[in-house]
Amino acid sequence: MKQSQYKIKTLKEAPKDADNVSTALLSRAGFIDKLAAGIYTFLPLGYRVLRKIENIIREEMDALGGQEILMPALHPKENWEKTGRWGSLDVIFKVKSRASQDYALGSTHEEIVAPLAKGFINSYRDLPLYLYQIQTKFRDEPRAKSGLLRTREFSMKDLYSFHTDENDLDRFYEKAQKAYDKIYKRVGIGKETFKTYAGGGSFSKYSHEYQTLTSAGEDEIYFCEKCQVAINREIIDEEKKCPECSAVKDKLAVYKAIEVGNIFKLGTKFSHPFELSYLDKNGQKQEVVMGCYGIGPSRVLGAVVEVRHDERGIIWPEEIAPFKIHLILLSREAKVKKLADKLYDDLIKEGAEVLYDDTDDTAGVKFANSDLIGLPYRVVVSDKTVEKGGVGLKKRRDSAEKIVKVKEIIKLMAK
């Protein structure tokens, strides 16, 4: 993408209401634009990252055997009345229609997926079944804040699993955890993200959150070094020890963290009101046992920036960077420009993702913007690098630039 054609507007100052690092950097670097409190537009760079995160999640859900569907955001009131949550879940937006009944704007989809699954499930042979979607959710958040971390409209992957019994749910619940570990590793926050014990509702003792440790987090979690798991405040206040090794609360470290996912054994909580059942091997009707597994790609995007940045800007992990290479031309010489143009074309031909700063900005502006945007590799073509026989290569997280021959850079950067 040539910046002469696709203008990226960066800002010197963060918007005044940016109340954390990720919002400041993502706004300054031209990834997001705030429309209203808790409501953001994804600009071209930001949308590229969002789609990459969504695709990683999609791949891991497919590998689990998940089938991708797309459920609506408009939910009939009657579905939510059936579970009693029309009145009790106060973050659901309610929509009046001139033409029809009232709707809820989906903040979660158990009320939709349970009756939907009735069309798929008759006998034990139809189970297990795994349905997921990547879809826009809405929450009437009383305190929208922290940029992408707490919004009123956000991208969400929600997987729902359907089982004959609790044992089968338990088996899948373990597998889903491995998929979640892979996702956090691939998006670049694997080391900072931990499975966290959380309240379980009526069906199981615990549910689990995934929490990413960062000083910007609004959650406080207790961390057991020995088990490499975390415990949320609610559980620790009750149990006062690690649920795995029984280490007492005082032995646990306390960290700030951002919740970046949650998984939950639902049991028959939703299959019961919607009469979602199956015929077992003996022809007996049984209630289906369910699990649900959420992860918010837009919130993950914010969390990655909270963890991966320095004082100059964002440091994107390679697998979700909007582009791999920031190619920067620093010359008014036609010969040098020609060389940079050809390098751009050759890299594109090799399948590399390149952002090409071919604008007339000064070197200072180009370098500052490049650090702010934070692509993994910076490749500089200038009179000086050409004199030295090549281009200047620097990783975003390193400080030293080295001269590399043009041929070699193409080999290094090929997809």
Added chain:
Amino acid sequence: MKQSQYKIKTLKEAPKDADNVSTALLSRAGFIDKLAAGIYTFLPLGYRVLRKIENIIREEMDALGGQEILMPALHPKENWEKTGRWGSLDVIFKVKSRASQDYALGSTHEEIVAPLAKGFINSYRDLPLYLYQIQTKFRDEPRAKSGLLRTREFSMKDLYSFHTDENDLDRFYEKAQKAYDKIYKRVGIGKETFKTYAGGGSFSKYSHEYQTLTSAGEDEIYFCEKCQVAINREIIDEEKKCPECSAVKDKLAVYKAIEVGNIFKLGTKFSHPFELSYLDKNGQKQEVVMGCYGIGPSRVLGAVVEVRHDERGIIWPEEIAPFKIHLILLSREAKVKKLADKLYDDLIKEGAEVLYDDTDDTAGVKFANSDLIGLPYRVVVSDKTVEKGGVGLKKRRDSAEKIVKVKEIIKLMAK
């Protein structure tokens, strides 16, 4: 995808409220599921088609120089008050918030993209600019009907172009039409889809719709054979002739059609209230001139089925078929099953998209389902075909099956 694992539930009868062919077939074949009037879930097969249509549109928008963004569905009331459409556009859903102001649920995004573009546009050097999104829209449709053709929630691609002047808009408007022609061709309704003169609003004499001729259409259009363009009822009632060759109304054929896209010269209608301006070469402030270009992937999906089906089911055009090949095993012999399994693995390795019916259903059920689902190629592996030295190959739209050697089928079907 193996049907033993990914169960596709087909229905013998269409739902009673299916009021057109596409709704009946898409419901019976397991592509969509109705949640409420005008509100549908896309099931795995349907979602695959939807994503393919969206990707074709995305490719053509990128080729036009479009930059993809994602704007929110929740719109602040004040944006819509600024253009006077909060009160006048009666199909917008209104959402009450406990925590904030009221919102509109976006049925279109001029009120959002015009102020957004202010952040990108300062001088004439920043123009033209092309921003687009593929996003979920909402309409409080008084009469939701005809399945995916008239819904309350639907997928939409909306492109907005920004120009220094009318001439530049005119040039791009022509280019956009070529992109639209390509899209309809690629999704398989190029021959049936025509540019149609429609009302232009205050800025230009005409806007243009794209209309797909089909008996299921709820629009009636006048068609000029000579110019290969159509004219909508509103324009023909007024002008009583073809706008291109002036052929009189009586010389024009009348057809039923579905609107599958519309393009519109907006002029300064939205840049004016949002003060979207630029500095020209003389440093003078000028209002930006805008165009908008819509196409609904979910409605296009419905239109394709209206046009491409027979009495047995859907006939998917190859580029948007959920899978290319329906591989069907008709044997209980271990040897034959092994051959089919290997063929499936080999085809997948070659990058072909294969739906594999490895279930225990009867031949009759398998063939009926295969015709209903409508993939471009059917490949049958049975005792008989193996005896004859291969597999049975049939195109969905043909009736004769021919025997092809396994090696040859892999070569034929490789991506």
